[in-house]
Amino acid sequence: MKDGFIRVAAGSFKVSIANVKKNAQEIIRLSKEANANHTQVLVLNELCLTGYTIEDLFFQKRVLNESETQLQYILDETKNLDTVIVIGMPLVIRNDLYNCALVLHRGDILGAVPKTYIPNYHEFYEGRHFKSGRDLDEYITICDQEIHVTTEQIFEDVNHPWLKIGVEICEDVWAPHTPSTDACLNGATLIVNPSASNNLTGKSDYRRSLISATSARLVCGYVYSNTGVGESTTDVVFSNHHLIYENGTLLKESTQYSTGLIYADMDLEKIHTERIEMTTYDSEDYFDAVPFALDDEELDLDRYYDPHPFVPSDKDKRAARCEEVFNIQTHGLMQRLEAAHIKKVVVGMSGGLDSTLALLVMHKAYKMLGRPVSDIIAVTMPCFGTTDRTLNNALTLMKELEVTSMTVNIKDAVNQHFKDINHNPEVHDVTYENCQARERTQVLMDIANQAGGIVVGTGDLSEVALGWSTYNGDHMSMYGVNVSVPKTLVRYLVDYVSTLYKGEVLEATLQDILHTPVSPELLPAKDGEITQKTEDIVGPYELHDFFLYHHARFHYEPQKLLRIAVHTYGDKYDEATIKKWLTLFYRRFFTQQFKRSCIPDGPKVGSVALSPRGDLRMPSDADVSMWLDELR
Incomplete structure (x- = not known):
């Protein structure tokens, strides 16, 4: 963490559709693997605890109750890991179901961020199950912890103030006004995106350009984790396409259709410095700040610096x-x-x-x-x-x-x-x-x-x-x-x-x-x-x-x-x-x-x-x- 460097990871496993217990075991396995590799932030894919393609099984009490049970199991098994873990799961709040990303650290649920944009066009039918979290601002109790469920929160490392995490989910980054825009204006330096984006001809190239442009426009780090093998292929196929960008530059990309983690060392201090110099980078202050504390660790850098930065090597x-x-x-x-x-x-x-x-x-x-x-x-x-x-x-x-x-x-x-x-x-x-x-x-x-x-x-x-x-x-x-x-x-x-x-x-x-x-x-x-x-x-x-x-x-x-x-x-x-x-x-x-x-x-x-x-x-x-x- 010295000098503003942070190791991030994105990944996914072979999802077992609606087998929440098995998926929880995989989440724990990858969390421990990431921690062993000195990772500070791990991002797993959208609805990874249940599977993204379980459709009307989202309404089943068995699935929803088991999700909370297995979430507690995940918290117990990761409470000694000094890694922020982002996972996807459904949450029931009052009379509605929300597609959420939960942010975990050392056995605590730091908060939950609901998906803002619910796609209900072409091959997507999320509107049948989930409600937009755009205006959601609720406190709920889950796993005996009271947590805030809202899009307007940033998770801040009190020991390393340049690490401020904002969250958006899949479709959110494809929208004209992204939640990440608001998060970055409120100080987020790292955006994480648990996603379930299916694969189509040419879509991978578009996905790269989209995440690259978003991270460049917002001057931020961006960790994008995508679901893949194991999800239902009734109508679409998912490819485990993970991307890690820093201010428009690709740091790491996964081999598609392969499970596991990709890692990258990101310089968030540089991100913060870039913004200070840009007089057109506005600031807002209406997001809640959720504190956590990572240990101080000097990474053995796994990061490429061009020895001749003015001269392209290609x-x-x-x-x-x-x-x-x-x-x-x-x-x-x-x-x-x-x-x-x-x-x-x-x-x-x-x-x-x-x-x-x-x-x-x-x-x-x-x-x-x-x-x-x-x-x-x-x-x-x-x-x-x-x-x-x-x-x-x-x-x-x-x-x-x-x-x-x-x-x-x-x-x-x-x-x-x-x-x-x-x-x-x-x-x-x-x-x-x-x-x-x-x-x-x-x-x-x-x-x-x-x-x-x-x-x-x-x-x-x-x-x-x-x-x-x-x-x-x-x-x-x-x-x-x-x-x-x-x-x-x-x-x-x-x-x-x-x-x-x-x-x-x-x-x-x-x-x-x-x-x-x-x-x-x-x-x-x-x-x-x-x-x-x-x-x-x-x-x-x-x-x-x-x-x-x-x-x-x-x-x-x-x-x-x-x-x-x-x-x-x-x-x-x-x-x-x-x-x-x-x-x-x-x-x-x-x-x-x-x-x-x-x-x-x-x-x-x-x-x-x-x-x-x-x-x-x-x-x-x-x-x-x-x-x-x-x-x-």
């Missing part, structure tokens, strides 16, 4: 993502050029990934605008650390794309500047490096002035997050096309765009750029090879992009972020290494905000962006000590 989805991002970049630049009446653009070419991507965006934009690509001025500015490999790749790329190519060797200018400020060129410190970066930016700006154009920036999202740029150097441009593209995605974007171009030389050049180490090339080369590799200094970009995604998108606490990073990368990096780079990430993310506060415009391409005008408003003098203290 090849086809990755290609689609690259196409979409490239289109956003391209159309962003096109709009800026047309709106500002800009004819020419200038870009600095290093022969690395970022400048290559920027040039490809510019080339595509000019093609789509029907403008001559010769109006793109690409400038190489070799200096002390430039290698033949990167320089030749930049020159070849510019030639193959038929843009205007310029080479401005800045060595003499930088050496003159060293003399002007009395700096020893043998001292390879930050001044030595930044002088080169600022000289390059001055050259680009001056060429843009000559051409009556603008400088297009090449820096990417990962560099912006870490402040890995020279202030008023490569930090500055008039429009940054890569500003929201993370480093881990840049490589795939260049690879994708390379497939759009024909020509053996161009393809070979792009592929060599893809395999060139990431480097600012500000320190002298050794034997013609790059000596300054960025990831040796700031750490692996795959880790920093992982940190950035979960810090900026979900506001994870440092220890939680460390925990999931170790869980995700444990086979590649040890905990000490991950902690080292996470500490550096926090330090740089906070202390380099002053650079982000004045970065140029650029298009947002994904859910994480750091524009001071849009996604991140943060003071440049914020103190990072609380974050670092938690990692010590």
Whole structure:
């Protein structure tokens, strides 16, 4: 339960129609199995105690009386289990019969939630037996316990306040205004649904999309348990189709027509954080809060985190993502050029990934605008650390794309500047490096002035997050096309765009750029090879992009972020290494905000962006000590 994680389970057994005693034994068996697997919330299917398809046998006193007897047996057998158990059974209240979900914990009945929407169309005839619980608000005594029967209640864990359970039953989620909507507005973070949804051609796909959309729209966890084998097949067939979603994302799905449980570890703290950030997520306060208390347990997480959250692992989805991002970049630049009446653009070419991507965006934009690509001025500015490999790749790329190519060797200018400020060129410190970066930016700006154009920036999202740029150097441009593209995605974007171009030389050049180490090339080369590799200094970009995604998108606490990073990368990096780079990430993310506060415009391409005008408003003098203290 630490860090907001909770293990949930959904499942069903082979129902024995109207054999309440046997069904009770199966409920107990699955409850004990779930508890043994450290499950906090178990959801079993609709009317699982009696069977869903017993029809007019629901009117039989024998069935109804035995249901209460077996409910007591279930309570006795599960009173030592620290698992919230949700089961379905019929309840008689006054003169009516209700289809209810009972919420149990440690031998107590926390409450009963009646089904709101009673289907009485097509193959469903529930209206013959059950009444809607929409307006029901009754206290009844069952198994010597007084319980509240109403739709307007939420079951809250007093030890873990982010666990708040709302209940709806089967048809309820198919209705235009779902009970789960009201429950979530009243604070529920987890919706459970005991269901009996029959199988039809194509219905499984619709069921997935329905539960996915519901959990996404309500920003909640959703556990859906469906009945299956054992139910009557007189007219329909049920398939044991269970689903567990978290905010629109499928965590686990059952194999249909198989009994048993499926498990998933859900992050409800993240759900709560998401809602706080959404100013359009309203709050209500008219549901009753029913307290219970789960023990505190640190789960051994069984949960997948994508090590590259910005890059889809599926090849086809990755290609689609690259196409979409490239289109956003391209159309962003096109709009800026047309709106500002800009004819020419200038870009600095290093022969690395970022400048290559920027040039490809510019080339595509000019093609789509029907403008001559010769109006793109690409400038190489070799200096002390430039290698033949990167320089030749930049020159070849510019030639193959038929843009205007310029080479401005800045060595003499930088050496003159060293003399002007009395700096020893043998001292390879930050001044030595930044002088080169600022000289390059001055050259680009001056060429843009000559051409009556603008400088297009090449820096990417990962560099912006870490402040890995020279202030008023490569930090500055008039429009940054890569500003929201993370480093881990840049490589795939260049690879994708390379497939759009024909020509053996161009393809070979792009592929060599893809395999060139990431480097600012500000320190002298050794034997013609790059000596300054960025990831040796700031750490692996795959880790920093992982940190950035979960810090900026979900506001994870440092220890939680460390925990999931170790869980995700444990086979590649040890905990000490991950902690080292996470500490550096926090330090740089906070202390380099002053650079982000004045970065140029650029298009947002994904859910994480750091524009001071849009996604991140943060003071440049914020103190990072609380974050670092938690990692010590």
